[in-house]
Amino acid sequence: MTHSKARLVALPAAGLLALSGLAIAGAAEAAPPSGPDVPALTRATFADPPASVRPKYRWWQPLAHTDDKELADELEQIRKAGGGGAEVAPFSVEGAGNNSPEFLKTYGWGTPLWAQKTRTMLAAAKARGLGLDFTIGPRWPATVPTVNDVNDPSAQQQVVFSHEFRKGGTSRSGALPANFNVAPPAGAKKTLIAALVARCSDAACATSGGPRMLDRAGVTDVTSKVDAQGGLTVDFPGDDKSTYALIAFYQAPSGQSLSGYTATGTNYALDPFSEAGAKATTDFYDEHILTPDVRKLLAQMGESDLFEDSLELGTTQKWTSELVDQWTKRRGYSPVEVLPALAGAGDQGITDRPFFDFGGGVGARVRTDYRQTLSDLYIRNRLDVLREWAHEHHISTRIQPYGIPVDVAEAASHVDVPEGESLAFGQSVGAYSNVQDYRVVATGAHVSGQPVVSDECCAFSGSVWGSTAGAGSDASNLQAVYRGLAGGVNQVVWHGFPYLSRGPAGAGPQSAWPGMTYGGNTSYSEAFGDKGGPNWTDYRAVNDNLARMQLVLRQGKPRFDLAVYWQDFGMNGTGTTGSGSNKLIQSSSALASAGYTYEYLSPALLRRKDASFSRGALFGDRSAYHAVLLNDQKTMPVDAAEKLLRLARQGLPVVIVGEVPSAVPGNGDAARQDARLRSVVSDLLRQRGVVRVASEADAPDALRRLRVTPAATPHDGSGAILDVRRQAGSTDYYYLYNQTNTATAQKVTLTGDGVPYRLDTWTGKITPISDYTSGHGTVTVPVRLAGNDATVIAVTPRHDSTFTGRPPSPRPPGGQRAAAVPQPVRLDEWSLSVDSWGPGPSGRPGDTAHKVLGPVTVKAGADGALPAWSAITKANGHPVDLADASGVGTYTAHVTLDDGWKGIDRTALDLGTPVDTVRVNVNGHDLPPLNQADLRHVEVGRYLRPGDNTITVRVASTLLNAVRAAPGTGASSRAPMDYGLFGPATLTPSGGDRPVLAVEALEPELPLADGGYNRATVLVTNASGRAANVTVAASAAEGISAQPERGRVTVPAGGSVTVPVGLRDKGIASGASTLKVTARSDAGPSAAAAVTLRHSGDLALNPGGTPFPRVVADAGQDRYPAKLAVDGSPSTFWVSWGRAAGQGPTPADPVRYGVDFGAPVEFGSVVVGGRSNYGPRDYGVQVSSDGRTWRTVATATDTPKEGGTTAFAKVSARYVRLDITRSWDGVGANVQMSGFSVRP
Structure with missing residues (x-):
């Protein structure tokens, strides 16, 4: 059954008051309706988004072993941090005896106490205007206490087979063979599906190591001849030149189970393909959890979500009781005689190398029908059944509809809120990127009219207590969130918010300081909340930012x-x-x-x-x-x-x-x-x-x-920017995301009529853009984004209280003038004090002690770099030791600005990439919330003055270093993090009452190999009221050729121009050098920027993910993107598409991996870093000048498993790639490379 239901939204009291007033304002503005459950975007809702569009938190709880006051306090923490709700996720209770039946009779999931806690949490959430969702059962996969018999018909099922080979012209009698490919679980009942006699296509199939090929026309169903005791007598036709297989297929329970959550002991995973599996859950809720009080609260709140995690159902081959009948009905033929094609097909039914198979592609077709039928049954018997029941109880379904053979896009259209996840969809920006996986999920929601697409984010392996908000580490939350939003997501569910303690005092490490986590102090991130990291208090600004983005991304319709x-x-x-x-x-x-x-x-x-x-x-x-x-x-x-x-x-x-x-x-x-x-x-x-x-x-x-034509057209063709478009009435909203690790500055043409507005999601301000041009139904705007950053722009003809005001315009020259334009000022000396966090005297969760360390004077090196806290130690001559400190560091700098700064009202404070969250105060003025993904452009001009100035930067760290240093946490083996300001910290004037030029290097660091090419890009900004004619020059170390592609540019008033600088390395193979790019206006002002060049002998090396050398590769695995073969680390690796036998490279379907150097270079060898048993075995080395026409310059066969060098006559080409036709992977699933180097 497919139907849509309006989602009712619970808002905080303030949000209700705001919306009640805004309804009138919105009517006056003629703001377009956004749907029955989506608030319209107005100036007020954008400034303070309601709870319904705010991020949620997965709330891990130790079953019902919780305190009611603590539950209410934790919901309050979520509200204060800008969250919109929580998802209750029960975990086991830590400590001896806390998984015993006696304990679980009281505290287990589904007990009367659990139902009482459900009521308590709903009431507390309702009082705070928060939403409250519930996972379908304890942990995953779904179980209920009533299914505690392995042979319960609602439990998950599998198909197993046994076999024997016989020569033609012989007979056999007796029990069916019992050499099952997978042993059914102890006590499991096996039900015979079919017994088949099949003629082998090859008489040697009995000894074959690969798929044993059968003659489809030679399959006979002998099931009816099996007697009640399981015996079979059968004569095999033909003579001894022919071979036959007797194959018996059985349905059996999978045996997958959970223990330690309910008093009934072992609870078996429910069948996701049968209605009985779904009804086992709904019946249990009706009888044990949805008490009258709970039902009343659900009705009052509008809707909560029933959440089901991805279907991680083990390695058994899936089956269900009605599969044969449904297959016959849906596919138009009985599967019985083609069951051999499923023998050993794996948990997903996709292998190209099953135990048995049919020729002519028949086997592959059968396996497709198998997967299609399972998908159909999952949708009909689980998704639709759960959804219909949920709607009867004022509940919506929020489900991750993947993990088993399923048409994900179709399944997502049968869910109220389909959800993806950053963990399963990958965490690295690469040639493939997880954006596309999200889009598959989002498609189902979009075509069925569901307004919300959710994302479980951001579970980084081994990063609990250590994930960062911005760009300071690989485990950066915003980059993961923003990629999901680029894939169609508009609801974030943070992973996660643990309850204070996982058990009573002394129960274990999660019942001591700092407290409960997902799975201990070395597990997945994160542990948000008051007991979490010092950066937690800054997540109010992070969540406000995301709430505004989610509000935008729910407006109108996707386009x-x-x-x-x-x-x-x-x-x-x-x-x-x-x-x-x-x-x-x-x-x-x-x-x-x-x-x-x-x-x-x-x-x-x-x-x-x-x-x-x-x-x-x-x-x-x-x-x-x-x-x-x-x-x-x-x-x-x-x-x-x-x-x-x-x-x-x-x-x-x-x-x-x-x-x-x-x-x-x-x-x-x-x-x-x-x-x-x-x-x-x-x-x-x-x-x-x-x-x-x-x-x-x-x-x-x-x-x-x-x-x-595209609705949004980036002008530079780099592929850096991905966009999402929403259309609400006459207004077009664009979410623009820089999917690369380096900054981009370019113009983008957007479809839409009217005026473009910048919607600042960090401050909540809506401002018209002045620097734009209009076309026929389009506007063209400048876009500057840091690596992995995002912005929102609206294009609208509306002129009302939301979209109003005049765009800012550059100030014309005049007023106070000085003899010289001020140059950037580097802040090289700071006073640092740290509020250090650590375990309190009780050692209990949440008991955090604070100790002030410092002040200590911190000075920059010659390059402007400031020491991380880990380097501020007594051993290094400092009066304090911050090596193991976590906390809040306060940096204070005093700077004297000369009279040349008079009239300068726009100045960028570049803080680099601090770890982690940052707040800034200038001369006693707190700055508005800062974009934590881009701390290189903090605007401070209005607060500076000629003379003495005081700049205070507050940096809040993660809690990791304190956790790893504390006794008993089990985290001492984790690598410490670097915290603090790393510099260079610079003040750069960018606007005022006279001409000011600014130059910014979009890539502060680039790889440049001996004999190689790269391209630096600088952004030249003219902050004056008149266009400026500018000369651009570049200088570099001896042996480096640096040539701006445009030596003369005209920079419009108040505008910017990007200037590429081509670089050639003519002999430097190691170390680093500096590129300096200077821009000088004919009117006098000048400015410069520096780029660090890292030299090597590897033309393909690109550890920072800069635009060149650019990887050109076939689709890979999300977790092992193509960039990992050129990052210079032998411990990371790329994996091609494919996880099942036969999906790897073949001569007919090769896998290709290579790089685009950006310009022709000379080279004469490639070095492949293979992965033992998985690396490339046979490949050709191909080159191209245009990326389309290729020629082979070398062929390698039976190369070493661990890789090696392939040399050839030196060539000049822009592109090089491996055309891989065979890997060392024995089953041919994929190919893997830990390194790909190109040598001159």
Whole structure:
């Protein structure tokens, strides 16, 4: 059943008062409605977003072993930190005896005390205007206390098989073979599904080590001949030249279970494919948890979410009792005689190397039908059943619909709030990036009209107490959140907020200081809350920022340029299905670089009745896709092809990349269906609006020929910026995200009429943009973003109390003038005091002692670098020791500015990348909340003055160093973090009453190898009221050629221009040097910026993820992105797409990995760092001048498992890649590389 239900929203009292007033203001403004459960964006709601759009917290609790007052206090902590609600997640209780039946009869999940705690938490949340959600059961996967018998029919099932081989012309009698491929759990009952006799295609199949090939026409069902005792007598036809297999398939419980959560002991995972599995949960809630008081509170609050985590159901091969019947009904044929194709197919049913198989592709088709049927049953029997029940109780479903074979996009359309997660979808920016996985989930919500797409963020492995807010570490929360938002997310659920203590005093390390975590003091991040890190108090600003972004991203309707046809049953993340898809379009693709936005339509979504073409778009009243793209799609169901043909005839543009569909994916009536498909595709190719191209790189041009242009077009073509567009009435909202690690500054053309406004999500201010140009239904605006940073822009013709005011304009020259424009001032000396945190005298959770360390004088080195706290030790000559300190550091600098600073009212304070969160005070004035993802541009000009100035920077660290130093935490082996200001800290004048130039290096550091090329980019800003003619010059160390691509530029008044500087290294193979870029205006002012160049002998080395050398690779694994092969670390590695046997590289389907140097360079060898048993085995080395036409310069076969060097005659080329045709992976799942080097 699919239906939508309005989500009622509980708001805090202040939010209710604000909205009651805003309803009138909104009417006066004619603000467009955003939906029944989405508040309209007004100036007031943007300044203080309501709870319904604020981030939530996963709230880990030690079952019902909690204190009611502490529960209320922790909800208050969440409210004060800017959270909008919590998700209750029960964990076991720490300590001896606390998992015994006696203990769990009182405190276990589902007990009367648990129901009482549920009421208590709902009441406390309601009183604070917060939402409150509940996980479906204790931990995961879903269990209930009533399913504690391994043979309970509602428990999860598996299929196992046994076999024996016999020669033709022989007979056998007796029990069926018992050599099960997987031993069923103890006490499990086995139910015979089928007994089959199958003729081998090869007489040697009995001794074959690979798939044992069977003759499909030679399969006989002998199930009816099995007697009541499980015996079978059968004669095998033929003679001894033929071989037969007797194969018995059984259904058995999987045995997956949880213990230690309920008094009934072992509770078995529920069957996700049967209605009985879902009803076991709903019945238990009805009888034991949803008391009258709880039901009343749920009704009063509007809705809570019932949350189910991703389906991590172990390695058993999935089955359910009605699978044979449903397969027959849905696929049009009985699966019984083709069951051998499923033998050993794995937990996802995707292997290309099962124990048995059929030739001619029949086996692969059968496995597709198997996965499709499981997907159908999961949606019908679980998602729909849970959703219908939930709506009857004022509850919504929030589910991560992946982890098993499932059409994720379709499944997401059957959930009220579909959810993804940063952990399973990857955490690193690479050629693939997790953005695309989120888009698969978001598609289901968008086409079904659900307003919220959720994200479990940000679980970093081994980073508890150590994750940062901004860009100070790999475990940075904002970069993970922002990538999810770029994928369609508009609700963050933080992972997570632990209860104060996991058990009574002395129970264990999580019942001592600092307190409970997800899984101990070396586990996943994070442990938010008052007992958490010193940076916790700054998460109010972080959550305000995210709430404003989420408010924007729920306005109106999503809008996309195109839909990519996607036909799969899983995604490419560990913890999803483990299968992956090489049909997802990478975030570094030509399409993405050109600005095109896209989602993924599965066949089921294309079949929807509302998948119609209207107003020039598919799903015109939902996502409004203006074209459909097929990405080398070799298979397609006939009805999906027919629907696409009908849409194309109605005018929907279609771009086909590479191969065209020529076969249906399934096995039912395959020959006739294949023929019909080819006929339909032939008709499709004849349509006027259908274009076929050779590669995805050609797709942008094809779309432009079809008059499909991106709604947002970045001008520099770097692919740095990804965008999300929402349209509400006449207003277009754009979320722009820099997916790279380096800053970008460029112009972006946005579709929309009217005036562009910058929506500052850190301060809550809405300001018109002055520096823009208008086109036909477009505006072009300048965008500057730090690496992994994001911004929001609205384009609207509205002029009301939300979008009003005049854009700021540069001040014309005049007024107070000085003899010289002031130069940047470096702040090299600071006084530092640290409020150090550590365990209090009781040693109990939350008992944190504070000790003031310092003040200590901190001085910068010649390069402006300031020492981290770890270097401020008595051994290094300081009066205090901060090596193990966590806390809040207060840095104070005194600076005297001369009279040249008169009239300067805009000055950027560059703080570099402090760790972690920062607040700034200048001359007694607290600055507004700072963008924690970009602390290089802190505006302080209005607070400075000629003469003496005092600048105070407060840096709050994480708690990690204190935790690792405290006794008994078990964290001493963790690496310490560097905290504090690292410098250089600089004041740079950027505007005032006379001409001021500023130069900023967008990449402060670049790799530049001996014989190599790179490109630095500087941003030249003119803060005067007149255009400035500027000369740009570059200088570098001897042996380095540095040439600006534009030596003369005109910088508009109040505007900026980017200037690339081409770099060539002609002999420096190690160490570092400095590039200096100077800009000088004809009117006199000048400015300069420096870039550190890191030299090596490896032309491919790029540890910082700078634009060049740029990795060019086929899709990889989210957790092992392509950049990890060129980061210089042998411990990190890239993994190609594929996790199942047969998905790895072959001559017919190679895997490619290489780099784009940015310009032609000379080289004569490549060095491959393999991974033992997984590295490249056979490959060609190919080069190209344009990235499209390639030639092979070397061939390597049977290369060492650990890698090696392949040399060839020196060539000059811009691109080089490996064309990998075989790996050392024995089952051929993928290929892995720990290093890829290119040598001159």
